[in-house]
């Protein structure tokens with residue numbers, strides 16, 4: 001552990017920490033709004049992480065501090081944790097203590113000090129990173145012996161039942177399970193995973209992340225409404241989940257649904273197909289072929305699922321017009337970030353075009369960086 005991490009922890013919590021853990025944010029290459037339909041996703045972990053320095057407490061109390069917070073410690077009694085009790089950022093880590101205890105794991109109190117460089121509200125899974133960092137720390141501090149997928153499921157349970165956001169499992173699985181240099185191909189029904197090698201740089205490409213700085217929020221009801229719409233459509237079609245609708249039956253199925261549900265179904269079925277095509281191209285080493293798939297995915301999110309916004313639409317349009325092979329919004333939508341697949345030689349031209357389009361439209365300047373497929377949650381020291 002760096003001396004500075006220990007000094008910072010001790011200044012807040014008054015004792016030496018036992019270790020430091022980190023869990024990353026993510027971008028999703030393709031497979032959006034498919035995870036709560038039992039479908040397929042293909043995220044990569046970012047180099048940006050939530051780091052947590054931590055130690056056990058023997059008095060069943062939880063003390064949470066964030067370097068990005070308001071300078072106060074949130075102190076909670078473990079036996080007082082219940083959904084709805086914590087409403088600040090601290091609900092995410094507190095929810096992990098709650099989910100572990102509720103699942104019967106022998107977890108006690110702890111002091112935690114969080115420090116994050118995952119942009120918040122940017123659709124890059126800062127919440128899942130916060131949950132997964134907490135879960136990884138508690139797993140080690142209390143010798144729980146849980147696997148990375150088990151930690152991800154507990155983190156999702158924390159977010160669903162304690163925080164109250166009905167998210168799927170993609171973000172927590174990405175944060176817990178990704179590995180360096182690979183994308184995570186996940187079947188969200190069986191939880192079968194495959195780590196697909198993704199060396200974009202060697203192939204002469206970059207995956208740019210363009211944060212539009214339009215803050216997205218999954219807790220505001222729109223995400224829950226989309227999920228409910230998908231579930232209602234599956235029920236009307238007599239399916240367990242939209243994943244079970246074969247593409248060949250799509251046209252007939254759409255005729256049986258009201259228009260507002262039909263367009264959700266069309267997105268989910270075509271998006272699962274786009275994940276499969278992406279995997280085929282990656283396995284065949286055909287990275288450039290991914291471009292049109294990404295852009296088609298964006299059109300489907302914009303026109304059918306209707307979760308894009310003027311800023312994400314403009315970023316995609318400007319990037320593609322300036323030579324990006326393809327681009328799409330990533331994450332839940334309603335703002336957040338866009339990814340663009342770009343030949344290395346064209347990176348500056350694409351970024352200039354997006355900045356200039358944002359300037360002309362009167363939008364705030366976007367923030368961009370290159371996504372390098374990175375490792376999932378881990379102990380650092």
Ligand code: GAF
Nearest residue numbers: 032033167168169170331332
């Ligand atoms: C958010 C959710 F948290 C994920 O579970 C997923 O549904 C995503 O939106 C859309 O693909 O990030």
